[in-house]
Amino acid sequence: MTGTRPKTLKQQLVLINIATTGAAVLVAIALLLTVELRTWKEAFVRDIGIKADIIGNQCTAALTFGATADAEEVLAALREDPRIEYAVLYTQKGGTFALYRGRQAAPVVPAAPPPDGHDFGSNHLELTRPILLHEERIGTISIRARLDDIRAALAQYAAVSLTALLLALVVASVLLARFQRAVTGPVTDLAKLMEGVSRYKDYARRAGGQGPEELASLAGSFNEMLAAIQNRDRELALSLAELQNANRKLKDLDRLKSDFISTVSHELRTPITSVKAFVELLLIKPNMPEQRKRALLEIVSDESDRLARLISDLLDLSRIESGSMRWRDEEVALPEIVETAISGIVPLAQKKGLAIERSDGGDLPALRVDRDRVLQVVMNLLSNAVKFTPPGGRITVRMRRTGPPDALEVSVVDTGPGIPPRELPRIFEKFHRAGDVLTNSVEGTGLGLAISRQIVEHYGGRIWVDSDEGKGSAFTFTLPYRALA
């Protein structure tokens, strides 16, 4: 059935139409032809039979009285019928009595009468009837007639049939051409849509739901599929964006790490370089005055302390960031921690001539935190404040309850020079150090605020700074306590 190349739906429909219509018409024609041929043959037999009977009847007297000439005269009447090839009369005993031959062919006339009845040859009918006189058989008449008429009729029939077939096909094709759009239209539309979708990757297109039920359902399914693809695309795009975002963050982190390492290396090298330089100087000049020697050694000691602090801070930061820090959480009272921190910093403050005030915000609930870490945060803020506040200044530590979310808030407010606004965003980054305008020395590690932020954020709190340049800064952090309820 299938041709060498795929056919369109329309071609298929036309082929099916031709096949079905053609088959139907052919079957009808064959049936009609069969019936018609039989009817025609019956009519022919009847016609020739009647002629045989009439002629036979007309010849009874001639047969009875042996008047062959008269009989042949009667037979000659058959000349009117050109189909008749011959007609022959046989006597009762079977002898040939009278004969008529048609004008055309002269087939051999059987010498003895054939049995009664009729027989169709390829192109003739041979019919034999008895001749009766008063119910007594007195002879036999046999007629042979050509079937030219049947042939002609058949040919005519074939011509008419062929015309009918062609007409039926034409009519069916015209009707099909008119109606096929109902089926092929939606299919073609659907196919076009699919082609468009696959070519332009445009999944926003939708199929119209017209046409037969199956096609409408197909269009519906197709639309659902398109919608599903669109959704997936959207999700994919989202995932991609997230991935890209994550990737970017990773790259940033990587860069930060590299920066960090180079910064750390630099930070470590500075104290080591000065330690090495002073030690070498002492080695080269052993005769240096004692006082000078002592000054150098104090610098070496300071630098070593700073190096140790730096390494300790780096370890803390690294532990917190990697999550390997061991938090020894316990129930503690925040004022107690603050008190400890203040008493720790007071000698330094007094040396610098600074006043430290403290205000408790009423009855504060206990926190469940690592006491040393929180103390580290408060100490860090206090030492920063002491470091940057000029002599005669004042440092205030305030505690209060805030919320929601429920949390305890600690602020360290100084009367220092404040922080320039451009530095505010970077102040909690690692190794960010404020330019020490007063001391001009570099004492801190540059990691204190970064570590503080990590600790506060570990407990779900926040740390920030408010600063008025020239008037002072206020570092504040919160620690939620709801987890302790």
Added chain:
Amino acid sequence: MYSRNVQHRLCRALLFLALLLAVPVPWGNGYAAERNVPPPAEYQLKAAFVYNFIKFVEWPSGTWPTGDTFRVCLLGEVPAAAPFEDLNGQEILGRRLSVTILKSPQEALACQVLFLASLPPPRLTEVLDTLSGAPVLTIGDTEGYARRGVMINMFLENKRIRFEINTETARSAGLRVSTKLLKLASKVYGAAPGGE
């Protein structure tokens, strides 16, 4: 059907002829003697003809008085009666054929067929007058018989038996002679009536 029995009947006809010549017949003896004795085969055929004529003639219904027999009668000096007598007992038109040789014309009224031998003209007239209108098929084999009122008259022509028909007398007797037979007749007397 006649051809098969021809030889057999010929023998019997010869025998009958011998008897006929030996025993004088009351009527028309001399008349017959004047004629040439016809060959026996001729009468054989004529008897067969008579038998076959019957098949092509219709008698008016209800005119047969004699039950289930069909009477063929011979009147006058028939040169060879044996071939006719051979018809005795034959079946014809659903009846049995019986052959009777008549003595007087009056007897002929009870016959369906009357074969008239050659009779002198006055005798013929007498017979025909007697039968006038009666449904009796008259058959003869004498020249001029048909013209004179015998319904079917046979004669020889080129050694073949031909016949002529007088439809007028047949019609007046209520007999219908088949047109097929009329067509075979050499001559037909009386206007041809319409129909069979």
